[in-house]
Amino acid sequence: MQSPKFQFLKSDIQDVFDVKLLREEWKKRTKPQIRKQLVFDAIEYRDIDQDLTRLLHRVRREVSEGNYVVRMPKRYLTEKSRGLCRQMTLIHPRDLLVLERLSRSVYFELKRKAPSKSAFFEPDDGKFAKGFKQSDFEYGSFASWKKFQKSIFGFAKENDFIVITDVANFYDFINFQHLRNIVSSLADIRESTLDLLIHVLNRLTWTPDFMPLTQVGMPQIETSATRVLANAMLYEVDKLCEHSAVANYARFMDDMDVGVESIQKAKAIVRDMDLTLQSRQLRLNSSKTQILSQKEAYKHFCISENLSLNRIETFVEKGRFLKFARTILTEKYEGWLDRSVAGGPGENSLFIRGNGPKIHKHVLSLIYDAGSTVSDEDLLWQVEHNPSMRPTALRYLSRTRRGNTVLKKLIAMVKNGVFVDDAAYVDVAGFMLHARFRKTKACTLRAEEFCSYAASTGDIGLHSALFVSARFLTRSQIQRLLDDNIERISDDYWLSRAAAGLTSLFIGEAEWGPYLDFLRDLNSPDADDVYEYLLDVSQSTSFNKSLKAYIRAANQTFPQALFFPKVLVLLAVAKNGSSASLAPSLHVDHPALKKDPYYSQMGF
Incomplete structure (x- = not known):
């Protein structure tokens, strides 16, 4: 009133x-x-x-x-x-x-x-x-x-x-x-x-x-x-x-x-x-x-270091003298890191004083933009010991060629209680959703462990677990995760939309019936909106201009040029009976859908 x-x-x-x-x-x-x-x-x-x-x-x-x-x-x-x-x-x-x-x-x-x-x-x-x-x-x-x-x-x-x-x-x-x-x-x-x-x-x-x-x-x-x-x-x-x-x-x-x-x-x-x-x-x-x-201010603001990085950035942005830029950047990175015996920054490291963390992020960005890398061990050290660098480190770790080895170490951190915040589970999940992995029993078991640990930490962890399960787990395992947490999911806007986001995994599969029963029991209008959108994509005989552009576009900021939510939408596209005419270049535009074993097992 x-x-x-x-x-x-x-x-x-x-x-x-x-x-x-x-x-x-x-x-x-x-x-x-x-x-x-x-x-x-x-x-x-x-x-x-x-x-x-x-x-x-x-x-x-x-x-x-x-x-x-x-x-x-x-x-x-x-x-x-x-x-x-x-x-x-x-x-x-x-x-x-x-x-x-x-x-x-x-x-x-x-x-x-x-x-x-x-x-x-x-x-x-x-x-x-x-x-x-x-x-x-x-x-x-x-x-x-x-x-x-x-x-x-x-x-x-x-x-x-x-x-x-x-x-x-x-x-x-x-x-x-x-x-x-x-x-x-x-x-x-x-x-x-x-x-x-x-x-x-x-x-x-x-x-x-x-x-x-x-x-x-x-x-x-x-x-x-x-x-x-x-x-x-x-x-x-x-x-x-x-x-x-x-x-x-x-x-x-x-x-x-x-x-x-x-x-x-x-x-x-x-x-x-x-x-x-x-x-x-x-x-x-x-x-x-x-x-x-x-x-002291000159050192605190890292003025000389900023100036030198700005000069190198000009070359990197123009794509010129990249080999030279990579050499200089690697030398500067190692010098500024002043590596300790334990592998992290030493006592005299530039990265741990004043504006050093900003220099750390800047030099990492330039190294990767120039086509080079730093060691997985350096990035893992930051994940474990430096929370402010964790999102950045995991983003670059997702480009590793040793995905299975890195995942083993990350899951060990999860089990050892290294992470005390919700954001860490989201960051680790981001790595798991976008990095390349060899499909092995050990890798799949580690994904199962992550889903179990993350779901037990709270709603943000459960949200991460739902998406990780979509890439790594079987549909029966995903269904158990959903059923075990139906009360938490039903009352939550973000969790209910995440649960319904798995619709494309179950469309046309033997497990469709139990999943549909779950959505009905959920009784969530928010979940229904996502479910209906994905179902429409899988059944429509025509796509609008916006969806066509979305389907074709690659996102090069991710290691396989795919942001995981798009994978879920593309799976609904792939299950459309008219996909050959509606999205004829789906696998050409996104080769990872077939080449990546964990994306492929989702139903592509």
């Missing part, structure tokens, strides 16, 4: 949620943001694309009539270091669309009112630099991050002292009342829109054990929407630094660097920044706040 005044707010909300604006939001920003979330969808939400107009009108109607309800989000942990984990939030695509639309409605005004041109964060809008690997970069547009880097490289040379700092547990301590006050003071935003924005954020905030809403704690989501709002929380610090006696200032989200001419000025600006933040119940991170001399 709405209050009588809601009728006067309705037109304002309808303006923000115009169907044309919602469509642009979905295509340009929401869909790219969804792809960056940890948990992928079985069919990459192609069913939503196919019936997008209905979704947009439904969202607009629910919001403008005051009936919109935020779906239950899912929490997962990603390890930062030493068992300390960041809690991330996975939200329903519809809620992400609403959040992006609300954020976008105030973004340009917030940007225009920014007190400093040295605050470089901008939302990425789904666009990335050529050859850029998203897994190597955390948030915001790559172009704005490069500007930030260029700026601090410059004043690290110009100033006698550099302050480097960030905000302690920034997202966790953002107060929504302060956020509301800041946004309303900067942007001409209607109260109804601001109410809805704070309402959505509150419903996405972690409130465990039936505790009341606290109005504190921005949910950490793989989206630009929350970052745009969080960025505005630091405008007061920007203003302070712009009007203080500092020589240079640069900020990217909560990473802040200030150039000054004396220790005294450095300490004064740190004091004032911290007091400014305290007025909003935030604090500087004392463990990461440093006052560096010019020489």
